[in-house]
Amino acid sequence: MNETASLRLRAVTMVVLALALVGGVLGVQIAHGGGTFEPLKVADPCVEREVTSRADGIEGLTERLVLLGIDGAACRLGVSREALTLELGQGGARSDAEIDALREGLKEGVRQMADDGTLPPASELVDEALDSADLNGFLEAAIRALPDSVIDSALKTDDVLIRAIDDLDLRDLLRNLNSTDELNSQIEAAVTEAVKESLLDRLRNLV
Incomplete structure (x- = not known):
């Protein structure tokens, strides 16, 4: 493989990796309700919630x-x-x-x-x-x-x-x-x- 072909292959590889990363980020966002691109609602502090701690x-x-x-x-x-x-x-x-x-x-x-x-x-x-x-x-x-x-x-x-x-x-x-x-x-x-x-x-x- 000559140097020109090698550079082209490297460029294609970088594009594929970039697309994969973007796809992964979008997938995570959609999975967490971010598909609509609306700002997250502020939680109501008057609604009782369960809290946990990592300490004992x-x-x-x-x-x-x-x-x-x-x-x-x-x-x-x-x-x-x-x-x-x-x-x-x-x-x-x-x-x-x-x-x-x-x-x-x-x-x-x-x-x-x-x-x-x-x-x-x-x-x-x-x-x-x-x-x-x-x-x-x-x-x-x-x-x-x-x-x-x-x-x-x-x-x-x-x-x-x-x-x-x-x-x-x-x-x-x-x-x-x-x-x-x-x-x-x-x-x-x-x-x-x-x-x-x-x-x-x-x-x-x-x-």
């Missing part, structure tokens, strides 16, 4: 809670969750309406998880809370020795979460955000710590 334990619990909380807040404020996320992610002072909506949205998320059975019992969260706590050895050992049945009868996960949400300084937290990327991560971190503190405070009263 308290971190996974709070991740789901924050997602539900933002949905609930957006519904109360009459905006999309995307618009609310962009707004809150800008940082700065937030209105009383936004603070109240987010706090109540988080509480509604707790109630939703309680209703659908996705809240773990308090006993499943104890070890993780103790691992990151600075307790004296005697108190920690005493708490770890408590039977799960005793913990679960005395502590309800939804009560622990509600108390943690009430203790959150949401105004200060939202004021110090620098981007939308920080919104979920910062709220999740704050809720996680508040849950641990609330859980440990309640556990101390059992020993």
